[in-house]
Amino acid sequence: MAEDCYTELEQAIQVLVVNFYKYVPKHSLVRNKISKSSFRKMLQKELNHMLTDTGNRKAADKLIQNLDANHDGRISFDEYWTLIGGITSPIANLIRQQEQQTSG
Numbered sequence: 816m817a818e819d820c821y822t823e824l825e826q827a828i829q830v831l832v833v834n835f836y837k838y839v840p841k842h843s844l845v846r847n848k849i850s851k852s853s854f855r856k857m858l859q860k861e862l863n864h865m866l867t868d869t870g871n872r873k874a875a876d877k878l879i880q881n882l883d884a885n886h887d888g889r890i891s892f893d894e895y896w897t898l899i900g901g902i903t904s905p906i907a908n909l910i911r912q913q914e915q916q917t918s919g
């Protein structure tokens with residue numbers, strides 16, 4: 816893929832999508848979904864700076880339980896996206912606050 820021609824935002828979106836599929840089992844009958852244990856691994860490996868407590872199994876399981884909207888015990892792309900939204904919205908608020916402080 817010619818990634819050089821993509822904008823930073825497009826590259827970021829691609830990273831988010833690729834990261835999801837990195838944890839989807841390649842030879843599983845359950846396509847396009849991440850198991851709880853793999854998702855826990857992803858939280859620990861990929862989000863340990865933005866999410867505290869990812870090493871805490873109980874906390875991670877609770878987060879996964881909350882994300883698993885259809886309660887099938889696996890995380891779909893939509894459910895993963897809920898997590899991304901949950902992480903980014905406090906960041907957006909922080910940026911907005913900083914802008915308000917500098918402008919007024």
Ligand SMILES: [Ca+2]
Pocket residue numbers: 882883884885886887888889890891894
């Ligand atoms: Ca689910």
